[in-house]
Amino acid sequence: MKLLTTSFLTCAVKTCRSSPASFPLHFRDASLEKISIPFNSTFLLNILPRIDWTALQTTAAELGLSAMLPSENPQDALLAAQEAGEGGMDIAEDESKGTGIDEEVLKKLWTLLMETGVVEGKLVCGNCGFEYPVKEGVGNFLLPPHLV
Amino acid sequence: MLPTPDTSHVSFNTIYEPAEDSFLLLDSLSSPSEAEWLHQRFSNHSPLAIEVGTGSGVVIGFLSANAEYIFGKPITSLGIDVNTNACKATRETARKAIKEQNSSSDYLASACGDLCSAIKPQSVDVLVFNPPYVPTEELPALPNIEQNYRDEFEKDSHLLSLSYAGGLDGMETTYRLLQQIPDVLSGIGVAYVLLCAQNKPEQVKTAVGGLPNGPWLVETIGRSGKKAGWEKLQIIRIWREPN
Ligand SMILES: C[S@@+](CC[C@H](N)C(=O)[O-])C[C@H]1O[C@@H](n2cnc3c(N)ncnc32)[C@H](O)[C@@H]1O
Numbered sequence: 001m002k003l004l005t006t007s008f009l010t011c012a013v014k015t016c017r018s019s020p021a022s023f024p025l026h027f028r029d030a031s032l033e034k035i036s037i038p039f040n041s042t043f044l045l046n047i048l049p050r051i052d053w054t055a056l057q058t059t060a061a062e063l064g065l066s067a068m069l070p071s072e073n074p075q076d077a078l079l080a081a082q083e084a085g086e087g088g089m090d091i092a093e094d095e096s097k098g099t100g101i102d103e104e105v106l107k108k109l110w111t112l113l114m115e116t117g118v119v120e121g122k123l124v125c126g127n128c129g130f131e132y133p134v135k136e137g138v139g140n141f142l143l144p145p146h147l148v
Numbered sequence: 149m150l151p152t153p154d155t156s157h158v159s160f161n162t163i164y165e166p167a168e169d170s171f172l173l174l175d176s177l178s179s180p181s182e183a184e185w186l187h188q189r190f191s192n193h194s195p196l197a198i199e200v201g202t203g204s205g206v207v208i209g210f211l212s213a214n215a216e217y218i219f220g221k222p223i224t225s226l227g228i229d230v231n232t233n234a235c236k237a238t239r240e241t242a243r244k245a246i247k248e249q250n251s252s253s254d255y256l257a258s259a260c261g262d263l264c265s266a267i268k269p270q271s272v273d274v275l276v277f278n279p280p281y282v283p284t285e286e287l288p289a290l291p292n293i294e295q296n297y298r299d300e301f302e303k304d305s306h307l308l309s310l311s312y313a314g315g316l317d318g319m320e321t322t323y324r325l326l327q328q329i330p331d332v333l334s335g336i337g338v339a340y341v342l343l344c345a346q347n348k349p350e351q352v353k354t355a356v357g358g359l360p361n362g363p364w365l366v367e368t369i370g371r372s373g374k375k376a377g378w379e380k381l382q383i384i385r386i387w388r389e390p391n
């Protein structure tokens with residue numbers, strides 16, 4: 001399960017859905033693997049707008065990977081630059097001109113989001129405390145009958 | 149014709165084997181008209197696609213591997229099934245298909261779960277469901293974390309029954325999924341659901357129109373097995389006009 005997955009998961013207990021504490025789920029006892037995927041900056045920049053940065057920082061910290069993550073979403077810096085009329089260019093525009101974002105930063109992010117997998121461990125809800133097991137890279141979100 | 153993902157590694161003892169319904173989904177979602185619609189819809193946004201009930205993974209593998217053709221750009225994708233065997237099989241199907249097609253799409257993970265219960269609200273851009281749609285007297289219970297089976301046979305038959313048995317009108321599981329749509333779809337999100345004739349498709353479409361946070365639009369975008377004027381299977385598309 002790639003680390004980016006946690007951006008799209010929450011607790012399966014119905015009453016937790018509306019609670020801010022149920023997102024993101026928290027890793028516990030996680031063991032990681034590194035998967036190699038060719039770096040693709042256009043694709044990465046396409047994904048960044050949908051990421052909740054605060055949540056991602058929490059997740060990275062839990063896995064001891066904070067160093068991989070800039071303090072703010074490079075996407076925001078890019079948008080701010082565009083608004084200030086500095087760059088004014090489209091994200092996917094002309095590779096040669098680049099995106100105005102340090103490629104080292106993007107490569108680290110790529111490694112964090114797309115090349116880091118969680119193989120074993122638990123995902124824990126910050127609201128109800130329920131622990132979802134991750135086994136062989138597959139998270140199990142089925143609930144015991146008393147919680148359904 | 150886009151290639152169908154290789155599922156030769158999948159054991160069909162507990163996992164649904166790709167059939168007419170699976171292939172109707174592949175054909176409908178990759179038809180020139182649907183691809184054009186999807187290109188427009190996601191012209192400046194790389195979609196997150198989630199398939200519920202992936203089985204072998206033939207559908208989400210196909211969408212991921214051929215995303216550049218279908219959506220005009222690579223996608224990130226996730227698969228959910230109640231059957232952990234299906235979860236693992238799907239991951240492998242998607243990995244192989246993406247590699248084979250040289251796609252830049254990324255299959256993030258398979259998760260074992262009940263429909264979209266563990267999916268973050270408003271996050272899904274493309275939702276696909278080929279449900280257990282056969283009318284049956286009873287709906288099999290969902291497996292749960294504490295599930296224990298008497299033997300392999302009991303386990304296999306339970307998991308297989310979950311792949312087709314749909315309870316009343318074959319719609320019990322599908323209606324639960326439809327009710328989750330307003331909560332999980334993003335603003336530009338779109339859902340594709342397969343129905344069979346016994347599901348009473350016209351009634352289902354009316355129900356979709358009445359879902360909260362609409363107005364919801366619904367249209368049949370693929371059909372197969374036309375018999376005496378009505379089709380055996382159809383794919384409906386459910387979406388909202390972005391404001
Ligand atoms: C008709 S099969 C479709 C398999 C595959 N998508 C295909 O088209 O070949 C339905 C799938 O839904 C899964 N399923 C049934 N109930 C489910 C639920 N409540 N949540 C998630 N998946 C479910 C079954 O395990 C099965 O894999």
Ligand SMILES: [Zn+2]
Nearest residue numbers: 011016125128
């Ligand atoms: Zn919870």
